[in-house]
Amino acid sequence: MQEAHGEYQISVTGNIIHTKMMGSYNEEGAKAYTYEVMKLVKSFDGKPFGIIVDSSEVLGGTPEAYAALDKYNIWMEKNNMAAKALVFNAKIMATILKNQSPSMRADNIGTFTNAETALEWLNKQMLLIEV
Numbered sequence: 001m002q003e004a005h006g007e008y009q010i011s012v013t014g015n016i017i018h019t020k021m022m023g024s025y026n027e028e029g030a031k032a033y034t035y036e037v038m039k040l041v042k043s044f045d046g047k048p049f050g051i052i053v054d055s056s057e058v059l060g061g062t063p064e065a066y067a068a069l070d071k072y073n074i075w076m077e078k079n080n081m082a083a084k085a086l087v088f089n090a091k092i093m094a095t096i097l098k099n100q101s102p103s104m105r106a107d108n109i110g111t112f113t114n115a116e117t118a119l120e121w122l123n124k125q126m127l128l129i130e131v
Contacts, residue, residue, distance in 0.1 A: 004028035006061070010036055016050045016122065017041070022057040027064035034072035041079050048082040048129050050122045054115050056089040083125035084109045085118035 006029030007022045017040055021033065041049060061069075076084070088111060108125070112118035 002026060002028050004032045006030065006033065006058075006065070008033045008036070010040065012040060015044065015047060016052065016126065018052050018054075020054040020057070024059040025061035025065040027062060027068050030061065030065035030068040030072075034068060038072070038075065041076065041081075044080070046080055048080045048126075050083045050085070050126045051076070051081065052085045052087070052115070052118055052122050054087040054118075056087050056115075058088075082108065082129045083122055085122040085125075086111045087115050087118045088113060 004026065005023065006025035009020045011018045017037060019033075019037060023029075025033075037051070086109065110118065110121050110125075112121065
C-alpha cells in the first residue's frame with residue numbers, strides 16, 4: 001500500500017461541513033479524506049447537510065484519486081447532501097474536476113473562486129431546505 005498524499009482539515013458548524021484540501025492527492029490520500037467526511041455525514045443520522053470544500057491549495061491528483069472522489073460524491077448525493085460549494089483558485093481546476101469526476105456536474109454543486117462567496121451561497125441553499 002502506498003503512502004497517502006494530500007493534506008486536509010475538516011470541521012463542522014451546525015449542519016455544514018467545512019473542509020480544506022491542500023497539495024497533490026493520490027488514491028490513498030483521497031480515500032483518507034473521504035473516509036473522514038463520510039464519518040461526519042453518518043453522524044447526521046440522515047439529516048440534510050451542506051459541505052464547503054476549499055480546494056484553492058490543491059495542486060492536482062492522480063486519475064485514481066479522482067475516481068475515489070467520484071465514488072464519494074455519488075455516495076454523498078445518496079446520503080442527503082443538500083448542497084456543496086467548491087472553492088478553486090482558478091476556474092480551470094473546476095473544469096478538470098468536472099471532467100475527471102462526472103458526479104460533480106450535479107445541480108446542487110456551486111463552484112467559486114473565494115470562500116466567502118461560496119459560504120454565502122451554501123448558507124442560502126441550506127435555508128431553502130429548512131423552509
